[in-house]
Amino acid sequence: MATTRPMERRDFLKLGAVAGGGLFLLIYAPDSAAGGEAALSPNAFLRIDPSGAVTITVARSDMGQGVRTALPMIVAEELDADWDRVHITQADAHPDRYGRMMTVGSTSVRNGAWLPLRNAGAAAREMLVAAAAAQWGVSASTLRTERGRVRHDASGRSAGYGELADAAAALPIPAAPTLKDPARFTLIGTSPLQLDARDKVTGRAAYGIDARPPGLLFATVVHPPVFGSRVKSFDATKARAVTGVRSVVQISTGVAVVAEHTWAAFQGARALAITYENDGFAMSSADIFRSLAALAESPGVEAKRVGDVQAAMAGASARVEATYEAPYLAHATMEPMNCTADVRPDRVELWAPTQNPQGAQQLAARLAGVPLDRTVVHVQLMGCGWGRRSSTDFVQDAVETSKAVGAPVQVVWTREEDMQHDFYRPAAHVRLTGGLSADGTLVAATVRVAAQAISGGRNGVDSNAVASVADTPYAIPNYLVEYCRATNEVPVGYWRSVGPSQNTFIFESFIDELAAKAGARPGRLQARAAGQRAAHAPGAEPRRRAIGLGLVAPGRPRARRGPGRGQGRARGRGGRGVARARAHPRAQGDPRGRLRADHPPAHRRGTDVRLGRRRPHGGAVRGDHDRERARAAGQLQQLPHAAHGRDARGRRPRDPEPCRAGGRG
Amino acid sequence: MPAYTLRINGASRQVDVDGETRLLWVLRDILNLTGTKFGCGIAQCGACTVHLDGAAVRACTTRVAQVGTREVTTIEGLAPGGDHPLQTAWIAEDVPQCGYCQSGQLMAAAALLAKTPKPSDGEIDTAMAGNICRCGTYDRIRRAIHRAAGEG
Incomplete structure (x- = not known):
């Protein structure tokens, strides 16, 4: 791996203010995924709290490929962080703060993160070392780092990163920090425990379908069964009679049944009588x-x-x-298509299992008629993705349904809808x-x-x-x-x-x-x-x-x-x-x-x-x-x-x- | 509308739903126990596996009226502190990838070990045959079950 390609060495870092002290780096990097254009786009946060906890913001979506662990590993390697003290936060969608957030094509490490995140970890490490050198009145070259501590072997002194974070934050950010020789990697190349493994075996991991904002209603959407068709009319009498069904609304993609729980919504959907335009299509x-x-x-x-x-x-x-x-071929993700939306007159909040956070944000803002900066998209874990969740059709369902009923709504597709309304290979x-x-x-x-x-x-x-x-x-x-x-x-x-x-x-x-x-x-x-x-x-x-x-x-x-x-x-x-x-x-x-x-x-x-x-x-x-x-x-x-x-x-x-x-x- | 009193993870919970309502959605949407997952709705994928009196069942096809006095155990209630030998083994073997199916896998495996403490590969395959993992973690699941059985 080349470490000195000029294009990628123009990465730079910026210090941010943070309440409660600590070192906080906003990591900028040229977005090579955008074709190597000159524009610089930031793509991650690194924060070291006075407690010593290291928090890395992951701005790519995780659908099982492990990016929530892989990206922090890159930072932690160069930082010589204590892996047990590394935490992650998932970035909400942002138009430009993180560069391109689209998570497709096995590119998160290769195109987006490798050198920028290494530089971020290395820069923070050099700042922590410089802070320790100043405190102890020794040369930085006599110091070494391991597992979240700076050590001065000659005197036996050592300090945790948390203790040094405030002082380090006052120092200039190295423009070109020295990167490790890959031969010295101790974390990269190993398989440490996934940072969210425990959540995944205890049922706490929050997938798209697990979003539970207060006052949530549950819905499903019946889409026209014929490709290219549209809803002409529907009779919701029987659907509304299903216990638990609150309302039935037509949206541009189909008919949404909104209920107190998903089962009632599914039953309501089965009870709908819908006629479609252009339903004479027949092709085998x-x-x-x-x-x-x-x-x-x-x-x-x-x-x-x-x-x-x-x-x-x-x-x-x-x-x-x-x-x-x-x-x-359908994608047949384990977690059927779903999205949760809370559309208000002046703001939108989404909980979306999406490979395309920025696309979801733009679509939601447009459909709801609110500005982009008042459209919040929380990126949820995904039960598989494989490209299916780079489309935003399911986001549209949730936004339109929530807007129509004026309440937070989770739209969950039935498995049948999921298989029938895919973007197939x-x-x-x-x-x-x-x-x-x-x-x-x-x-x-x-x-x-x-x-x-x-x-x-x-x-x-x-x-x-x-x-x-x-x-x-x-x-x-x-x-x-x-x-x-x-x-x-x-x-x-x-x-x-x-x-x-x-x-x-x-x-x-x-x-x-x-x-x-x-x-x-x-x-x-x-x-x-x-x-x-x-x-x-x-x-x-x-x-x-x-x-x-x-x-x-x-x-x-x-x-x-x-x-x-x-x-x-x-x-x-x-x-x-x-x-x-x-x-x-x-x-x-x-x-x-x-x-x-x-x-x-x-x-x-x-x-x-x-x-x-x-x-x-x-x-x-x-x-x-x-x-x-x-x-x-x-x-x-x-x-x-x-x-x-x-x-x-x-x-x-x-x-x-x-x-x-x-x-x- | 009849109210049902369910025993779930050691606690008594009252729910006011139609008796036809499937247990999965009572757990997920009414009681906010979202660890149990929806995959297919027709008992074909195993993502919704829970225990009724220790036996693995598919919550997506179990009517709430069928539950009666039986104890419902979900992934949240498998072990206090999330330290069931299977959960520990799952982590040790780095089983989950996307993780979506793993609640169901763990509940199926727990029901297996309760009846068959030292299962063979064949017994594992048979017991786990109804639980699909689209990431293909089957080999690690089998290793983790053996590991938990060895420590049990």
């Missing part, structure tokens, strides 16, 4: 896959072109063609062709992806759709990737990594198909294809380069192989995960078999701080419980076998699961 998954397949018949927009594919393919001694399809139809030379080398490949776009993208290419294929780790000398943009009414959005979650499986499976055609072991073909990217590793063996690319695990025993057993490795964009899975034929005559992971795949957490232990990153692939349970959580699709491979002759293991785009189940 099969229709969508047919339209994607039709789209993929014609060339798309070029996402990547290397060499002369046509010529290389014509000269290849063997060709392999394959089509893969991946279904729409786009369904995809992916066609691949590969050309092999006589010696079994991959000399040419084409990939054509037909899918809806999540973002506009450059030159009409949605980078999500072609991720992990446009930026393949393989150096294929003649390579063409095309994107065919599909449009339909199904809402799509960021689902975990989006593209890599399916394209890695698809492309690596295609490599396996090529290897079978070439009569080679997949790993051998992988290594050879990787080895073609020789520029930065001249002379190295292909296998060694493949190890460097994360395609082959060094020093790992080879998995036992045999009927029904195997091991695959793949590398997606970012190189953050390696998964190993094992296929178990369920019974003779069952073509579907069963896939189970030997152990949770070694998805490294997005927070690169906690390298001491590898664990699934926010819930990658399940462990080894059975498939039926996975299906119950809508999670099965995360297993790679759920992308439907189809070979050149059009065979495929099974048809996609039907998913109704319209109609209430």
Whole structure:
């Protein structure tokens, strides 16, 4: 990790006043997530109380990725804080105080916090040391720090950070504090107890759904079951008759039932009779896959072109063609969508499980018609996120409902609404062709992806759709990737990594198909294809380069192989995960078999701080419980076998699961 | 409207709701015991697991009228001070990620250990099969149950 990149060394710190004494640092940092623009944006607070307690304000959202522990670790490492005295507070949304608060893409540490927070900890430490040096009349260079104390070994004197905090606060802030050599890290690289672990095992942790402001009413919203539809009219007679229901109101997203408790709201919602506009929409998954397949018949927009594919393919001694399809996927977070809002004429207060605090704040202010600085958004813990909570549709439900009834309201979606009104990972139809030379080398490949776009993208290419294929780790000398943009009414959005979650499986499976055609072991073909990217590793063996690319695990025993057993490795964009899975034929005559992971795949957490232990990153692939349970959580699709491979002759293991785009189940 | 007197975490609580109301929402919305979570509403995910006289049940499908005189135990009442051997083991094994399902996981595990003090892997898997964790903490859950059983 470079520690002297000029851009990032322009971080600076500012002293703030704090009641009750102590050292209080407002940490400014350029927001590299905003594209490295010159604007400086503060992104955290560090406070050392006279008692010695260290409080770090976390301005990113925690949905299980551990950012509430990882970010404080960075500060505490450089500060030499006593980890047992480190506390956190979660930052409320603020337009600019913390920089970009959007918590997506495993970027909290990489893009936002690493150097700024190290600098903050190091600056505070230098100030504490300087304060001690002045008090004791010794040179700062004779002092050392450990576990929240400054020590002078020659005299045996020591002082806790709390005792020095007031004096330190009067000192100038070092512009460029000395950072630790990473070799001396004692906290980073370990897995200390999560700061909120005890709350999570005692039921005290406050998720979005646990907000309980005084006078709270409970609501749910029925959204139009057909994508693109709107409420035309509704009859709430029966709903209002449900014991505990207080009111039924139409909001722009649907019909809200407000009650004394959530159960009554759910019962009221079931009793509603609603008619919708444009409810003649009828489209099935099969229709969508047919339209994607039709789209993929014609060339798309070029996402990547290397060499002369046509010529290389014509000269290849063997060709392999394959089509893969991946279904729409819901996020299915454990905690269904919810938000709590208290909309008053002159102010708004939200308790939101959101990955997008600033978006929630802006939306709430606009809907309620109050200024941004009178719109308070408390960021709650989240029972999973995966990108779903970067959208603010559920915030809108709560704000509009609270505004309509003039009371604090918690809107909780039923699980059914949560599954039916997601921003799904786009369904995809992916066609691949590969050309092999006589010696079994991959000399040419084409990939054509037909899918809806999540973002506009450059030159009409949605980078999500072609991720992990446009930026393949393989150096294929003649390579063409095309994107065919599909449009339909199904809402799509960021689902975990989006593209890599399916394209890695698809492309690596295609490599396996090529290897079978070439009569080679997949790993051998992988290594050879990787080895073609020789520029930065001249002379190295292909296998060694493949190890460097994360395609082959060094020093790992080879998995036992045999009927029904195997091991695959793949590398997606970012190189953050390696998964190993094992296929178990369920019974003779069952073509579907069963896939189970030997152990949770070694998805490294997005927070690169906690390298001491590898664990699934926010819930990658399940462990080894059975498939039926996975299906119950809508999670099965995360297993790679759920992308439907189809070979050149059009065979495929099974048809996609039907998913109704319209109609209430 | 009938009033129900419930025994919850050792205390007597009166609630004035329709008898069809599910226990989950009585706990969460009326009694502010929010440690018990809502996940699916149809007894498929286990996030709402509580004990009725020590047996694990799904609060989201348990009618308040069904509870009767049985003692309701929630995560808040599992152990005073939050130091049940399972809670200690959960921390020692660093089990939670997002943590949302863990109240239910702990209550299911506590019911298991009460009946089967030294469960095998198979017994753990069977007893915990109704509790979903979308973070995939199953391996650590199993280790934590073994750890608690070893110390119990």
